[in-house]
Amino acid sequence: MKAEENRLKPEELRSHRWLGPDDLRSFGHRSRQKQSGFNTEEFAGKPVIGILNTWNDLISCHAHFKQRVEEIKRGVWQAGGFPVEIPVMGMSETFMKPTSMYYRNLLALETEETLRTYPIDATVLMGGCDKTTPALLMGAVSANIPAIFMPGGPMQRTSWRGGPLGSGSDVWKYWAERGAGRLSCDDWCDLESHIAASPGHCMTMGTASTMTSIAEVLGFCLPGAASIPATHSGHSRMASATGSRAVEIAWQNLKPRQILTARSVDNAITALMALGGSTNAIIHLIALARRAEVPLTLDRFDEISERVPVIANIRPAGKYVMPDFFEAGGLRGLLGRIKDLFDLACPNVAGTNLGEAIGVADVYEDDVIRPRDNPLCESGSLAVLRGNLAPDGAVIKPPAVEPHLLEHRGPAVVFKNYPDLKARIDDPALALTKDHVIVLQSAGPLGAPGIPEWGMLPIPKYLLEQGVRDMVRVSDARMSGTSYGACVLHVSPESHSGGPLALVEDGDMITLNVNERGIDVDISDEEMASRRAAWKPPEKRFSRGYGRLYFDETTQAHEGCDFRFLHADGSTDPDPEIY
Numbered sequence: 313m314k315a316e317e318n319r320l321k322p323e324e325l326r327s328h329r330w331l332g333p334d335d336l337r338s339f340g341h342r343s344r345q346k347q348s349g350f351n352t353e354e355f356a357g358k359p360v361i362g363i364l365n366t367w368n369d370l371i372s373c374h375a376h377f378k379q380r381v382e383e384i385k386r387g388v389w390q391a392g393g394f395p396v397e398i399p400v401m402g403m404s405e406t407f408m409k410p411t412s413m414y415y416r417n418l419l420a421l422e423t424e425e426t427l428r429t430y431p432i433d434a435t436v437l438m439g440g441c442d443k444t445t446p447a448l449l450m451g452a453v454s455a456n457i458p459a460i461f462m463p464g465g466p467m468q469r470t471s472w473r474g475g476p477l478g479s480g481s482d483v484w485k486y487w488a489e490r491g492a493g494r495l496s497c498d499d500w501c502d503l504e505s506h507i508a509a510s511p512g513h514c515m516t517m518g519t520a521s522t523m524t525s526i527a528e529v530l531g532f533c534l535p536g537a538a539s540i541p542a543t544h545s546g547h548s549r550m551a552s553a554t555g556s557r558a559v560e561i562a563w564q565n566l567k568p569r570q571i572l573t574a575r576s577v578d579n580a581i582t583a584l585m586a587l588g589g590s591t592n593a594i595i596h597l598i599a600l601a602r603r604a605e606v607p608l609t610l611d612r613f614d615e616i617s618e619r620v621p622v623i624a625n626i627r628p629a630g631k632y633v634m635p636d637f638f639e640a641g642g643l644r645g646l647l648g649r650i651k652d653l654f655d656l657a658c659p660n661v662a663g664t665n666l667g668e669a670i671g672v673a674d675v676y677e678d679d680v681i682r683p684r685d686n687p688l689c690e691s692g693s694l695a696v697l698r699g700n701l702a703p704d705g706a707v708i709k710p711p712a713v714e715p716h717l718l719e720h721r722g723p724a725v726v727f728k729n730y731p732d733l734k735a736r737i738d739d740p741a742l743a744l745t746k747d748h749v750i751v752l753q754s755a756g757p758l759g760a761p762g763i764p765e766w767g768m769l770p771i772p773k774y775l776l777e778q779g780v781r782d783m784v785r786v787s788d789a790r791m792s793g794t795s796y797g798a799c800v801l802h803v804s805p806e807s808h809s810g811g812p813l814a815l816v817e818d819g820d821m822i823t824l825n826v827n828e829r830g831i832d833v834d835i836s837d838e839e840m841a842s843r844r845a846a847w848k849p850p851e852k853r854f855s856r857g858y859g860r861l862y863f864d865e866t867t868q869a870h871e872g873c874d875f876r877f878l879h880a881d882g883s884t885d886p887d888p889e890i891y
């Protein structure tokens with residue numbers, strides 16, 4: 313009844329300003345709708361639903377979006393809305409260079425301005441492949457126009473020579489095997505034909521699965537949407553239902569900042585920890601929260617991590633893949649097992665709240681979604697480290713670390729940048745041992761640029777041949793959510809900006825203590841100050857174009873790597889009445 317009372321009248325719709333009035337401009341708008349072949353009664357007085365589609369031919373993860381967008385439109389028509397498909401930048405995790413993260417804020421900006429400039433009453437955001445999800449949500453939160461997220465869904469499970477395969481995770485595993493001489497070139501090519509077997513995003517608990525799950529927990533998806541595999545018929549039905557629901561949130565004028573609050577962000581972090589999710593989610597959630605003036609910091613992740621068990625047994629931390637998770641009960645099954653850790657009153661786009669969305673969700677396979685008393689690990693899915701090597705913080709994924717490396721002290725071997733690493737890592741003259749700490753500089757937000765997923769630094773071939781599979785590695789880079797190992801990531805401030813990481817030299821002793829949350833280099837303050845005085849800042853790399861904007865405006869990892877000028881403070885909304 314309350315929702316009914318709060319419903320907009322047709323003349324209160326945002327699109328009415330373009331399509332309703334009897335004036336010269338609206339004549340132009342209506343005549344152009346007719347140019348597209350629509351009769352007045354097909355669009356007049358109806359909510360315009362802008363479907364932002366991140367499809368392109370290079371995003372294999374979104375190959376099914378051409379069909380899904382038609383299913384979303386079907387749902388919009390049936391609910392009495394007027395669907396308009398708007399292509400926005402498709403960000404392919406695999407194809408974009410230097411990294412899709414370099415362009416996350418560009419898609420966020422495009423999303424915000426597309427929603428702002430067109431007569432859109434509500435939007436359906438079609439994303440899935442890694443950065444598309446945070447980018448679309450960041451833009452929608454800034455525009456603050458009713459928004460619902462349609463997750464792309466994970467690809468189907470696949471196997472190779474009798475064993476299951478996991479996106480990313482098994483690429484790294486078999487690449488190491490190839491480095492150790494245990495996999496031929498022909499074997500490698502054969503693996504290439506099996507690792508990605510259908511449309512859909514990576515089916516491990518990488519960044520894509522983590523972020524789509526987070527979108528659902530935040531309240532931006534219809535309940536159950538994030539876990540449905542991309543090729544399951546339920547995915548098509550969810551697309552249609554999402555389109556229909558978009559019409560309703562337009563009438564209710566249910567805005568993203570009613571959904572994204574400090575309480576729902578805490579829920580998202582709790583789910584991230586229980587899922588054993590990607591370290592990348594930390595950067596994205598900080599950026600997203602700050603778009604809604606929620607002042608999220610790294611410390612909140614550590615606080616919540618301490619009290620949440622990891623109960624999703626999904627690769628890379630666990631054993632199974634996302635289609636197994638779906639069949640075991642999916643995200644709602646997992647949330648139901650730890651219901652008491654969430655604020656169940658947080659609203660969602662379905663018009664209910666998190667508690668109602670979870671409902672009576674059940675779990676059908678206890679080894680995939682573990683019971684509370686048999687978790688993958690009791691707590692500490694992600695940990696925030698600080699010390700004289702990372703004064704503003706760094707992160708590590710403890711369950712992905714070989715336990716003996718959780719406390720480690722060893723001499724640094726330093727690579728100045730990624731080309732240096734590639735050129736020298738396998739050189740036997742370096743004489744690395746398993747106790748060395750591999751350090752990579754210039755791999756952060758500005759240094760690389762784009763904070764690429766280089767953080768799982770390669771282990772030298774000759775150590776792989778000796779059976780070494782994990783070493784402590786430190787960088788200002790990110791790591792793919794499908795990666796694993798004792799990798800200290802997102803060191804902040806980054807080396808490019810003169811952070812202490814830039815001052816580390818070969819042979820410096822580095823101490824990692826995950827239990828104490830420490831990452832330190834064993835040099836005195838005086839020595840650090842003298843090295844800093846001798847350090848020369850790198851030359852500015854771009855003097856024009858997007859690169860210049862990126863370099864001038866991108867914040868550090870602990871601040872979310874957003875553009876400063878896109879933070880929540882300030883006003884940008886032009887008044888369409890006067891244009």
Ligand code: FES
Pocket residue numbers: 373404405406440441442479512513514518520
């Ligand atoms: Fe698209 Fe992994 S490459 S989600």
